[in-house]
Amino acid sequence: MSFPPPRPAPHNGPGTCTRCHQAVIYCLTAENKVTRAVDPERNPNGNQAVHQDHTGRWIARQLDRERPTPEHAEVLHMPHVATCPVPAPRPSRAAAPRQRRGVRPAPWWRR
Template identity: 35%
Template structure:
C-alpha cells in the first residue's frame, strides 16, 4: 500500500524555515520517545499495525539550542508523523517534502490528538485461548498490548496479497482466516469466503487481531 506520490526529499529539509539534519531510519525507538511511539499505535492514515520505522532530526536554530524532532513512518503507506519539541504531533503532507520544507500553519497549533499526558487504564485481560497456538513467535500489539503473530496475506478474491496481517496467536472457532505454515515462524494467511471452510489437516483457523483489539482510542 505504498504511496505513489513522488517526494523531492525523503523528509522535510527545513522545519519552520530552519535546516534539519535527519538520522538514519531504524526500527529501534529512542528511549526518549518510546512512550510516545507506543501510544501512536496503528497508522492514522491507513490503519496498518505493521512495525514502523523511526528517525530523529536536529533543527539548527541560530542563537538557540538545536531542536529535536522525532518522526515515525508507516511501512505500508509511508505516511509520516513528526513529534516536535513541544510534544505536538504533525501529519506530513506532500508540500512538506519540497525544498521549502515544513512550515507551521498560521494560528494556534492543533489540539493534541496523540500522545496523551498519561497512559489510559490498562485494558481488561484477554480471553483465555481456546485453540491450537499458531506456529510463530508472538509479539505485543502496539495498541492494546495483547500478544499477536504476523502473517503474510496470499492472493485471492479479496486482493493481491503480500501484506502483513496481525492475527490472534491461537486458533479461534469464529475465525475467518485460514493460515498455513510452510516452515516454522512463517505464516501465510488467506481470507475465507462466506461458507468456505479451512482444511484442518493443513491449516489453522485464525482470527484477525483487528476484530479483537481492545484499544479503542
Template identity: 45%
Template sequence: MPYPTPRRTTTGYGTCDACDRRVLYALTTKHRKIIAIDPAPDPTGNQAVSVKDATYWTRQLSTDRPVPEEREILRRPHHATCPAARARTGVRPAPWRQR
C-alpha cells in the same frame, strides 16, 4: 518529532503496538501484507493460518475456498478484538452540504 512506527518485515509472534496483547503476524496470500492475528484458534474466525518454510501465511475464507484446508487453523484478525482499535474506529461524519 514523533516518527511513524516502522513497517514489520517478519512474521511470527509479537505484541500489538496499540494494546500490548500477544499477536501472531502473518503474511496474506493475496496481497503479501503482514497483518496481526489473534494467536488462539477460533472456530468462528475467518482467517485460515498455515506455516510454510518458517513463515506464517494467512488467507481469508471465501466462497471459492470456504473451509480450512489441510494444515490450516482458523483464527480471528486482531483488529476485530483489539480494544485500542475499537476506541479509534467510530462513525464517520457525513460530508457537509449546504442546504
C-alpha cells in the same frame, strides 16, 4: 555510511500488537502479501486460515466463498483487528466512508 532502510521488514510470527500489546501472530496474507495480525489462539469462529509455509513464515488466508473452509494444515484464527481493544485509526479509504463527498469547491475557472 549507509542509510537505514526506510521501514523495518514486516514482522512475521508471534509478536505483540503495537496498540494494545496483547500477544498476536503476524501473518503474511496470501492474497496481497501484506501483514495481518491474528489472535494467537485458534478460533473456529475466525475467518483467517493460518498455516506456516516450508520456510516457517506464517501465512493467513481470508476465507471466501470459493474456499470457505481451512485446507491442509490451515487452522482458523480471529483477525486481531476484530478483538483489539484499542480502536484502530481508519487509514483505508475503502473502509472509511467518504465524509466530504460532494463538497469539493468548484474549480477556479468556473467561479
